[in-house]
Amino acid sequence: MQVNPVLAAPVTAPTRAAAVAPRLILGMAATPQELRAVQRLRYRLFVEDLGLTALMRADGLDRDEFDDYCDHLVVRDADTLEVVGTYRLLSPTGARRLGRVYAENEFDLGRLNRLRRRMVEAGRACIHPDYRGGSVLMLLWSGLLDYVRRQGCDYFAGCASISLADGGHNAVAVYERLRATHLAPADYRVTPHLPFPWDQLAPAPTAAVPPLLKGYLRSGAWICGDPAWDPDFDSADLFVLLPLANLDARYARHYGVTPMPIAA
Template structure:
């Protein structure tokens, strides 16, 4: 995928971006360092701090890592890790299975790509980076012949879980998956009853999934380590909004 570029008139700093796949341990460490800065330092997760200043887990060795760089500085400014069905089989599970029972999706395992650890440097959150990453995911899915994109999207519990509850109630009415795609959390986040004065504030990642045509597939899981409620989301490519399909698949072919 080396050499894919884009421009963003609203942000001069984002006008020189390149998309690639990590191919060396050094590049993977660059990804892990950005994730550490955003997830652990940025969210104040003191319990996860470490001397190496890297966010990593056992899945990193099995995943492919998409990278967006600022070509002027060569710094990694965005990343997404993706897990192919073959790699998930080698590892023995998808990352999501740490939080959800995916038994109902067993028949789709060979056609699912999992995306996670979406991470963008705070100075590059104008939209161009995430669009490039999604184009990279589209190319990856085409390469592996996958028809379903799955992953967990997190909602912070810093407000006591009020926003997570509001988001779940809103999406349960409008974007809940058909029953045959429902999954169950291993540790469910306790959802409070809906309140008329509690309007959901959607995180950008969830907004992006929803605009593309994704579902939530059941109640959220409680991620105590990252102090979040995690929504299991699925995007069948057959449901991909036509506007986004034209963009992502065109960019994917270019990639």
């Protein structure tokens, strides 16, 4: 496996029970072999761990037509070079070549057409179960925000998923809470193709906001309207938009967003 130039100094993260915590390296997948490593990690998490049978494949890879048009941000264990975290990033150039962004599978984004040349879409975020102590997510976020700026873009967008394993009650509680505090202005609203019937279910007593979505919101992101239902992932998905102008300076420093090169 080729090792890409390091985007941040190796980070020592107490994320495993091992005596010596792993050192982490942030980079970009640059070879077909590295892309397959990303796809194997995604398959493990989405199919083997979460049981999303709609994504089952004989080759044990989670892959689709978007992969070839995207850049793939990866975090590796510096000692084993194993890919332990990943984010799939679709630049405006990639979106123009493909003809759409992934979120259009779930939402009508017509009101956002004016943003397309200044918007990076991120998705397929996943982290190896043994490395979920926070440092991998922090590195992925740092790399994502740096990528957005290096693309000359002003917006990050993506779908944030809420599991429906409890029958959807937590998704209702989360949406009811967030629509009161983080709803985008009307000009940035999107419409789900297959709406999740949040107004027909009782909310859970408390709202457990998924960590990734929580990180988006703390950084200044909006949710852009009602959730879509994704039957393949058994989730309610919110379209999230983060104008970089909203990024709180505290979180910019926290995620280490500095002018550092990202390898092509």
